[in-house]
Amino acid sequence: MTADLARAGSDPRPGFPLRPELRGIEPYGAPQLDVPVLLNVNENPYPPSDRVVADIAGAVAEAARGLNRYPDRDFDALRADLATYLLRESGVTLRPEQIWAANGSNEVMLHLLQAFGGPGRTALSFAPTYSMYPEYARDTATAWIAGRRAADFTLDPDEVVAEIERHVPSVILLASPNNPTGTALRPASIAGVLAAADGVPGGCVVVVDEAYGEFRRAGTPSALELLADHPNLAVSRTMSKAFGLAGARVGYLAAAPALIDALRVVRLPYHLSAVTQAVARAALAHSTELMAQVGSLRAERDVTVTWLRDRGLTVPDTDANFVLFGMFDDRHAIWQGLLDRGVLIRETGPEGWLRVSIGTPAEMAAFKDALVEVAGL
Numbered sequence: 001m002t003a004d005l006a007r008a009g010s011d012p013r014p015g016f017p018l019r020p021e022l023r024g025i026e027p028y029g030a031p032q033l034d035v036p037v038l039l040n041v042n043e044n045p046y047p048p049s050d051r052v053v054a055d056i057a058g059a060v061a062e063a064a065r066g067l068n069r070y071p072d073r074d075f076d077a078l079r080a081d082l083a084t085y086l087l088r089e090s091g092v093t094l095r096p097e098q099i100w101a102a103n104g105s106n107e108v109m110l111h112l113l114q115a116f117g118g119p120g121r122t123a124l125s126f127a128p129t130y131s132m133y134p135e136y137a138r139d140t141a142t143a144w145i146a147g148r149r150a151a152d153f154t155l156d157p158d159e160v161v162a163e164i165e166r167h168v169p170s171v172i173l174l175a176s177p178n179n180p181t182g183t184a185l186r187p188a189s190i191a192g193v194l195a196a197a198d199g200v201p202g203g204c205v206v207v208v209d210e211a212y213g214e215f216r217r218a219g220t221p222s223a224l225e226l227l228a229d230h231p232n233l234a235v236s237r238t239m240s241k242a243f244g245l246a247g248a249r250v251g252y253l254a255a256a257p258a259l260i261d262a263l264r265v266v267r268l269p270y271h272l273s274a275v276t277q278a279v280a281r282a283a284l285a286h287s288t289e290l291m292a293q294v295g296s297l298r299a300e301r302d303v304t305v306t307w308l309r310d311r312g313l314t315v316p317d318t319d320a321n322f323v324l325f326g327m328f329d330d331r332h333a334i335w336q337g338l339l340d341r342g343v344l345i346r347e348t349g350p351e352g353w354l355r356v357s358i359g360t361p362a363e364m365a366a367f368k369d370a371l372v373e374v375a376g377l
């Protein structure tokens, strides 16, 4: 990239017709630093096993033989595999026509806002939540409203109804488990949002972002169970977190076929490459092995929560593969102290809190040792 191009996003030359709302905006992204212990972006710490790598390599070689042709635009085989996986994971039966996929759930979410947001329309969420949501709204010229979550980071039903009535959104985005707090929404909360959304004139799509769904604790149901009764509900998932495939960029959602038909209108033709489809299908064939790993990450998560609470820190209940903990008068100093000891976590969420992703037992030991030193626990 030339220096001029690199600068263009943040420092446009006079007359450069950048949209006014993009002027001076830095591209989103956590720092990508070269540090021994990376616990900052909620990745799965375990790389794919040799067997998974071999199968992915074979599937990519096979796909390479056909790369002179455009890929299957509707990725039917991948949709069928994802439906099979969701049945095993959540016990919910879905048809391939109820599945949509794209390059990460970030792109899935962008498709949703392209189809159901847009100029003159509003997207609503409840903060603190995923920091990308306002960016999808901005990029699709959708107005953005962030209501507040309760002090324990759950949704207050009265607040939800009031915000929906006040802003008349066409899209509501709810992360469950929520990033950065780890909070899963109770089915009654989601049902309350769906009921209020049904009252929106012109209709309202409710998106439950279950990027961390596989990490939910026993007894926490998936919103997939509500799909059969709610044609305006979309439940989004990703292969980036539990599945350990962040580098492949595969996200997907489940919804009524009519909702998915709307997404097919706004996607770019052939948006999911033949290589991506091959990689995702090869990995899905190993879902049993990958799900076993999720079990150990969940256990490590619960141990980490107890350890932090035992040292007097506040930790909201978490159904994800990360833990929010606090509160610190100077969280930046704690974050920096950990980084100085080779442990990168995330300075995110409301003032005073920090977020750590669950890594391997050795990585969590390094995190704990560093935190004891830095915070004097």
Ligand SMILES: *Cc1c(COP(=O)(O)O)cnc(C)c1O
Pocket (backbone or CB within 6 Å): 042, 103, 104, 105, 106, 107, 130, 175, 178, 179, 209, 211, 237, 238, 239, 240, 241, 246, 249, 250, 251
């Ligand atoms: C990580 C994350 C995603 C997933 O992003 P991908 O584009 O699928 O990698 C989606 N939603 C939330 C809340 C996340 O934290």
